[in-house]
Amino acid sequence: MKQNLLTIVIGAVLVIIFALLLFVFQVRQSEIAVVTTFGKPVQNITEPGAYFKWPWPIQNVYKFDKRIQNFEDKFSQTLTADNNNLIVTIFTGWEISDAKEFYPKFLGSVPAAQRALESMMRNAKNAVIASHNLSDFVNSDPQQLKFDAIEGEIKAEVQAELSTNNYGIQLDFLAFKKIELPESVSATVFSRMTAERQQIISSLQFAGDAESNNIASAADRLAAGVVNNALADATRIRGEGEAAAAQVLPVFQQNPELANYLLRIDALKQSLNQRSTLIFDERTPPFDLFQNLPKNSPTN
Amino acid sequence: MERNTQKNGLVNLMAAVMIFIAAFVVTCYVNSLAGQAASIFLGLGALVAFGSWFQMRLEENERLEKLEIDELARTKGDSTLFDAKESEVFPARRSREQFEKFFVPGFAVLLFILEAGGAWLLWRWIGKTTSGIVDVRAMPSLSLFAIFALLLFLLGRFSVTIARLGDYRLLRPGSSFLLAGAYVCAFTALGIAGIKTGFPKTDFWIARGLCVLLGLMAAEMLLTLLLEIYRPRVKGKITRPLYESRVVGLLAQPESLFTTAAQTLDYQFGFNVSETWFFQLLQKNLAYLILAQLAVLFLSTCVVFVDAGEQVVLEHFGKRIDPPLTAGAHLKLPWPVDKIYRYRTEQIQTIYVGFTPDTGKDEQNVILWTVAHNQEQNFLVANRQTAMIQSDNTDTNDTLKAPPVSLITVSIPVQFQITNVMDWAYNNGDPTNLLTDLATREVVHYLAGVDLGDFLSHARLQAADTLQQQIQAEANEYNLGAKILFVGLQDVHPPTTVAGDYEKVVGAYQTYFAKILNAKADAIRTNALAGALAFTTTNVADATREQLEVSAFARAALFTNQIPAFEAAPSVYKQRAYFKAFADATASSRKYILLVTNTQDVIIFDLEDKIRNDLLDLNVPNEQSP
Numbered sequence: 001m002k003q004n005l006l007t008i009v010i011g012a013v014l015v016i017i018f019a020l021l022l023f024v025f026q027v028r029q030s031e032i033a034v035v036t037t038f039g040k041p042v043q044n045i046t047e048p049g050a051y052f053k054w055p056w057p058i059q060n061v062y063k064f065d066k067r068i069q070n071f072e073d074k075f076s077q078t079l080t081a082d083n084n085n086l087i088v089t090i091f092t093g094w095e096i097s098d099a100k101e102f103y104p105k106f107l108g109s110v111p112a113a114q115r116a117l118e119s120m121m122r123n124a125k126n127a128v129i130a131s132h133n134l135s136d137f138v139n140s141d142p143q144q145l146k147f148d149a150i151e152g153e154i155k156a157e158v159q160a161e162l163s164t165n166n167y168g169i170q171l172d173f174l175a176f177k178k179i180e181l182p183e184s185v186s187a188t189v190f191s192r193m194t195a196e197r198q199q200i201i202s203s204l205q206f207a208g209d210a211e212s213n214n215i216a217s218a219a220d221r222l223a224a225g226v227v228n229n230a231l232a233d234a235t236r237i238r239g240e241g242e243a244a245a246a247q248v249l250p251v252f253q254q255n256p257e258l259a260n261y262l263l264r265i266d267a268l269k270q271s272l273n274q275r276s277t278l279i280f281d282e283r284t285p286p287f288d289l290f291q292n293l294p295k296n297s298p299t300n
Numbered sequence: 301m302e303r304n305t306q307k308n309g310l311v312n313l314m315a316a317v318m319i320f321i322a323a324f325v326v327t328c329y330v331n332s333l334a335g336q337a338a339s340i341f342l343g344l345g346a347l348v349a350f351g352s353w354f355q356m357r358l359e360e361n362e363r364l365e366k367l368e369i370d371e372l373a374r375t376k377g378d379s380t381l382f383d384a385k386e387s388e389v390f391p392a393r394r395s396r397e398q399f400e401k402f403f404v405p406g407f408a409v410l411l412f413i414l415e416a417g418g419a420w421l422l423w424r425w426i427g428k429t430t431s432g433i434v435d436v437r438a439m440p441s442l443s444l445f446a447i448f449a450l451l452l453f454l455l456g457r458f459s460v461t462i463a464r465l466g467d468y469r470l471l472r473p474g475s476s477f478l479l480a481g482a483y484v485c486a487f488t489a490l491g492i493a494g495i496k497t498g499f500p501k502t503d504f505w506i507a508r509g510l511c512v513l514l515g516l517m518a519a520e521m522l523l524t525l526l527l528e529i530y531r532p533r534v535k536g537k538i539t540r541p542l543y544e545s546r547v548v549g550l551l552a553q554p555e556s557l558f559t560t561a562a563q564t565l566d567y568q569f570g571f572n573v574s575e576t577w578f579f580q581l582l583q584k585n586l587a588y589l590i591l592a593q594l595a596v597l598f599l600s601t602c603v604v605f606v607d608a609g610e611q612v613v614l615e616h617f618g619k620r621i622d623p624p625l626t627a628g629a630h631l632k633l634p635w636p637v638d639k640i641y642r643y644r645t646e647q648i649q650t651i652y653v654g655f656t657p658d659t660g661k662d663e664q665n666v667i668l669w670t671v672a673h674n675q676e677q678n679f680l681v682a683n684r685q686t687a688m689i690q691s692d693n694t695d696t697n698d699t700l701k702a703p704p705v706s707l708i709t710v711s712i713p714v715q716f717q718i719t720n721v722m723d724w725a726y727n728n729g730d731p732t733n734l735l736t737d738l739a740t741r742e743v744v745h746y747l748a749g750v751d752l753g754d755f756l757s758h759a760r761l762q763a764a765d766t767l768q769q770q771i772q773a774e775a776n777e778y779n780l781g782a783k784i785l786f787v788g789l790q791d792v793h794p795p796t797t798v799a800g801d802y803e804k805v806v807g808a809y810q811t812y813f814a815k816i817l818n819a820k821a822d823a824i825r826t827n828a829l830a831g832a833l834a835f836t837t838t839n840v841a842d843a844t845r846e847q848l849e850v851s852a853f854a855r856a857a858l859f860t861n862q863i864p865a866f867e868a869a870p871s872v873y874k875q876r877a878y879f880k881a882f883a884d885a886t887a888s889s890r891k892y893i894l895l896v897t898n899t900q901d902v903i904i905f906d907l908e909d910k911i912r913n914d915l916l917d918l919n920v921p922n923e924q925s926p
């Protein structure tokens with residue numbers, strides 16, 4: 001009897017649990033639910049709480065996260081109005097506004113809804129970017145940037161598409177996440193950045209050469225001035241010496257014949273100062289002594 | 301009464317095969333990991349049921365053959381029938397023996413391979429797969445697995461009882477598999493129910509548990525096969541089927557564990573412990589004890605202990621209760637009426653913009669521009685210089701213009717704290733991811749409007765503050781309930797591809813200054829040497845002047861003294877002066893004196909300098925000579 005009671009209690013508990021699972025469902029604060037009767041959506045549940053339903057297969061409950069869900073589209077390449085290639089990804093926040101509309105259109109699949117939303121986003125993104133120049137996206141003057149305006153245009157396009165066909169989805173926000181250049185364009189930008197650096201390097205190199213040349217030539221000029229001044233001073237000093245020496249010339253005027261003779265003698269000395277070859281005949285003094293030498297008589 | 305167990309075996313086989321197929325289809329339908337493991341288990345059960353049923357048939361044939369032979373032996377005792385070979389007389393027995401000798405070990409090896417392979421492959425698959433249960437198909441699948449469990453339980457329990465009471469050893473393996481299969485299906489249903497009730501990992505962990513079970517079965521089968529090699533063969537002794545799993549038997553009949561434990565205790569203590577009042581009480585009230593445990597477990601969900609640094613969001617039938625629970629003990633209604641969700645609100649969390657931290661490179665002590673230290677991303681940044689060049693060249697075709705942008709690598713950790721847990725939990729499905737997206741967007745936006753040169757130099761200090769304010773503003777706008785604590789521009793540099801060129805510019809600056817310094821040094825040297833030369837030149841001039849003056853005065857004095865001598869003997873004085881000067885001047889000269897003057901001879905002097913003899917001896921090699 002005791003064993004049977006235990007079995008009955010356990011069985012009753014299991015039956016209650018199973019019945020609760022079949023007849024009652026709970027919707028969380030963060031959830032939205034749709035109840036279907038024989039597959040037809042009949043009730044939207046947006047408020048949290050415990051609710052009754054008929055068991056499967058009569059009624060089914062499909063619950064979805066009603067919080068804002070964010071996802072980003074594919075990093076896709078597009079063209080701006082001034083023919084610049086960009087790779088852009090945008091992220092968006094959306095929520096299920098009407099589960100009764102949402103469920104049949106996407107079979108309750110959030111990924112399917114995101115795929116549909118992504119198609120619309122990419123379409124709008126390419127169309128809007130193609131109507132703007134690159135300078136609207138990247139500009140050294142922040143006032144010229146049109147980030148917010150472009151995001152607003154894309155969002156308006158997607159929102160218009162959603163409201164036209166009533167997907168049961170509400171778009172809360174949309175914004176750029178990344179903007180990049182294609183790899184080939186990035187390579188050219190790298191080349192240009194390298195060239196800019198090279199330009200600075202070259203300008204520094206030649207500026208250094210020019211600066212050092214300037215310094216060297218200034219120094220040479222200064223040195224030449226100093227040397228030239230010195231040479232001028234030297235010339236002047238030597239002239240002063242000449243002038244001082246000339247003051248004694250009247251002394252030589254006392255006997256010009258002797259003075260000139262002595263000058264010639266000095267000139268002769270100085271001219272024969274180097275190693276030289278002289279050819280004399282017997283008439284040249286002192287060799288004229290050879291003229292009167294006694295001759296040897298011939299022998300028989 | 302002899303019972304024909306063949307029918308039971310056949311029923312078990314058919315039930316095992318059908319439920320295996322049904323479970324496999326439901327598993328594919330709902331995409332349950334535990335369902336996959338359960339399908340493998342049920343498939344093995346079907347194989348075992350087939351093996352045991354086949355062996356039952358052979359034994360039944362043998363039994364009938366024996367009855368027939370006995371009957372013949374009674375009626376024709378002296379028949380020559382028994383003169384024939386035994387294999388010809390007992391073909392059914394021979395078949396059964398051959399089956400046990402060759403097929404059963406091979407079948408056991410096959411089971412081992414399937415169990416081990418299934419456990420290994422499923423373990424790997426579970427670890428890698430990211431797909432989960434299809435939510436909308438969960439309830440029907442749960443119900444179907446519950447039905448499978450019920451069917452298998454009823455049939456398995458019936459077969460196990462028959463096998464135990466009648467000691468039908470060949471019915472036991474299949475029955476145990478059916479009963480254990482019932483529990484496996486029940487666990488699979490629980491896994492799906494767990495996901496439906498907000499425990500998303502239950503299916504995963506039950507699948508892992510079933511993998512472990514398959515692994516244990518494989519290990520047991522391997523051990524049984526090894527022991528079978530050394531088992532003494534005694535003719536006529538009935539052995540346990542090789543493919544029967546004790547692990548499965550224990551799972552199917554856990555009460556047998558209790559009996560085994562009681563027997564072990566009796567043997568160990570030397571008296572019947574299992575007959576003591578405590579043991580008897582424990583055995584009788586075990587179910588109540590387990591129920592009490594479950595009740596305590598259930599009641600324990602009425603108390604919440606919130607740790608320091610965390611906040612708990614309480615939901616009553618899914619509806620949030622404000623305010624959140626803070627550190628301490630709290631009472632609540634039991635699960636599933638009240639549910640709680642914990643959040644680490646005090647913890648400083650970090651998201652990363654522009655890079656993905658590479659844990660393998662965290663050990664690096666040196667961070668260089670030219671070496672990528674994380675998985676870095678490049679960002680577009682404005683370039684004023686290029687834009688100005690393009691605006692100057694207005695005649696350039698638009699399509700030929702290079703984009704007036706540069707690229708930059710930034711690594712920005714953003715630290716934040718949850719300040720409003722309700723906003724954090726209920727406004728966004730993935731707030732951390734949204735905050736990362738918003739921070740990335742603000743960085744992209746900021747860099748798109750700043751010049752590269754400015755950002756790398758003076759604008760950098762201001763950038764961190766600006767970014768922090770902008771990210772905080774975005775977080776507030778989207779009601780994330782988070783406070784941005786810190787935005788770190790820890791690593792801002794040109795991409796590694798061009799970083800080397802930026803370093804070369806620094807080198808060029810150094811070279812520039814070096815050239816100027818060298819030139820200044822040369823200038824100092826030149827000026828110093830020029831000063832010295834000037835000093836020398838003027839000094840030489842001074843000396844020359846002094847020499848001119850002194851020598852002029854000396855010569856004048858000499859001349860004054862020479863005049864009286866000249867006037868006294870003019871010709872002698874001149875001759876004397878001449879010869880003295882001549883002797884001095886020509887002392888070192890080569891002199892030729894022609895003494896004969898009255899001849900007509902032509903004398904030719906070769907005054908050419910002769911080359912030195914040692915130079916004439918030089919031997920110049922002749923390239924023409926061999």
